[in-house]
Amino acid sequence: MESLKPLVTSFLVFLICAFVSACDYLSSDAQVLNEFRESTPFAKEVGQCVGATGNVEWRVFQPPGNKNPKLKVIEATLTKGEDRLNIQWFYNLETKISEMAYAGKPGEATNRLFMVMNIGLFCVQSIITGPKAGLKSEGEAPQQPVAEQKLPSRTVAPQSSGAPVEAKTATYKGAYFEITFPADFNVRPLDATPSMKTSAALFSSPDGAMEFYIFSPQWGGDAPGISIHPETEIEISRKSEKGRSSGVEGTYTWTTITAKDKSYTRMYQDFLSTDASIHWVIGMKYKSDATLQQFKGQYANFKASLKQFSDGCVPTSSTVC
Numbered sequence: 112m113e114s115l116k117p118l119v120t121s122f123l124v125f126l127i128c129a130f131v132s133a134c135d136y137l138s139s140d141a142q143v144l145n146e147f148r149e150s151t152p153f154a155k156e157v158g159q160c161v162g163a164t165g166n167v168e169w170r171v172f173q174p175p176g177n178k179n180p181k182l183k184v185i186e187a188t189l190t191k192g193e194d195r196l197n198i199q200w201f202y203n204l205e206t207k208i209s210e211m212a213y214a215g216k217p218g219e220a221t222n223r224l225f226m227v228m229n230i231g232l233f234c235v236q237s238i239i240t241g242p243k244a245g246l247k248s249e250g251e252a253p254q255q256p257v258a259e260q261k262l263p264s265r266t267v268a269p270q271s272s273g274a275p276v277e278a279k280t281a282t283y284k285g286a287y288f289e290i291t292f293p294a295d296f297n298v299r300p301l302d303a304t305p306s307m308k309t310s311a312a313l314f315s316s317p318d319g320a321m322e323f324y325i326f327s328p329q330w331g332g333d334a335p336g337i338s339i340h341p342e343t344e345i346e347i348s349r350k351s352e353k354g355r356s357s358g359v360e361g362t363y364t365w366t367t368i369t370a371k372d373k374s375y376t377r378m379y380q381d382f383l384s385t386d387a388s389i390h391w392v393i394g395m396k397y398k399s400d401a402t403l404q405q406f407k408g409q410y411a412n413f414k415a416s417l418k419q420f421s422d423g424c425v426p427t428s429s430t431v432c
Contacts, residue, residue, distance in 0.1 A: 140171040143204065147185050150207040151200065153350055157187050160234040165191035174201070181205045184212065189233065196233045227350070231367040231378055232403065234348050280412065285309045288327035291416040293409050296323070301335045311335050314413070320402045323413050324379070326392040334392040337379060344368050344377075356382045357419065359389055374398065380414075393417065 148154045157167055168188045173180075181204045189196045199213040214226035279294040285308075292298070292314045300309040310328035313336065315321070326334035339346055348367040355361070361384035368377040379394030395410055397403045 143171050143183060143202070144169055144185065146204075146207065147200070147202050147209060151202075151209045154185075154187070154200070154209075157189065157198070160196075160230075161189050161191045165189065185209070188217070191233075194233060196229065198230065227365045227380070228378065228403075228407070230350075231348055231365070231376075232400065234367070280416075283312060283314070285312060285325075285327065287329040288325070288417060288419045290325055290327075290413065290418070292323060292413055301326075316406070320398045321406045322396040323410060324392070324394045324396070325413075325417065326390075327417065327419055328390065331384075331387050331390045334381075334390070337377070337392065337394070339368055343372075344370055354382070356384070356389065356391070359384045361385050361389065376403075391419070 161167055166189075168190075170186050172184050172186070174182060174184050183202045183204060185200045185202050187198045189198070195217055197213065197215060197217050198211070200209045201212050202209045211226065215229045280291040281294045282289055282291050283298055287310065293316070295317055296314040297317070299313045299315070301311040301313055302309055310332065311324075311326040311334060314323040324337065346366065346368050349364065351362055351364040353360070354363045361382055364381040364383070366379050366381065369375070375396055375398050377394065377396045379392055381390075381392045383390045393414055395406075397406070
């Protein structure tokens with residue numbers, strides 16, 4: 112027995128060291144997570160998306176293949192009933208700057224536009240309608256990944272990456288912009304007529320279930336027709352971050368507004384330059400989650416097609432700006 116004492120002692124020392132190292136590791140991750148939450152405004156509000164009965168699981172890890180020890184990935188997995196959403200940020204331990212890297216259903220490919228939409232949609236379902244818990248509202252189409260969604264014959268189902276879909280389109284020409292939209296949508300200028308003098312317009316699907324919105328003036332200005340109506344609507348999310356549009360520094364803001372009676376949701380992406388000389392807004396209004404899934408691809412096309420002209424010249428077959 113005496114001969115075993117050194118071995119036992121060494122083993123206990125090993126266990127203690129391993130335990131202390133593990134505690135230090137966990138403590139370090141906890142510290143990183145706390146610092147991240149303090150420096151990232153949206154991270155503080157993540158819990159609001161799952162409500163009182165949902166759950167948020169956090170973890171911190173090193174990006175695969177990354178050799179920068181100062182760079183971490185912060186991941187939040189939100190669960191509400193049977194709905195799950197993963198949100199990941201890159202986080203620099205030295206600068207305390209974070210950048211959203213992913214937001215979507217676990218394992219599902221997405222892109223930057225749909226990341227914001229995925230967060231907004233998840234929060235809308237959680238805050239307004241509560242957890243699905245495997246059930247769906249009467250008359251509501253079952254939700255499927257975009258790649259599996261059966262769309263009308265006039266479109267081609269988008270890939271899971273959220274790529275724009277092919278569909279028959281028409282071109283709308285305003286005073287300082289042009290944009291393409293689904294050919295069967297109805298167009299309504301919002302600030303002037305004829306269309307060549309407008310800076311804002313609304314595009315509605317034949318059944319009125321989906322509307323696309325664009326505001327793109329020559330310089331700055333206030334976007335018409337999208338102010339919140341406090342008596343009938345509530346703003347459920349707002350996120351801002353610095354960025355550039357056409358090489359100009361400014362702030363992007365993503366806003367989600369929903370009707371108090373749950374009859375529709377409005378979502379907008381807004382850019383305002385630092386000197387307020389440039390301001391544009393693009394967005395949509397939809398009546399149900401099924402409508403959103405149906406027109407996601409066409410909205411991506413709509414957004415990607417925007418062309419802006421600072422001098423009011425719109426290129427044609429006989430005119431070059």
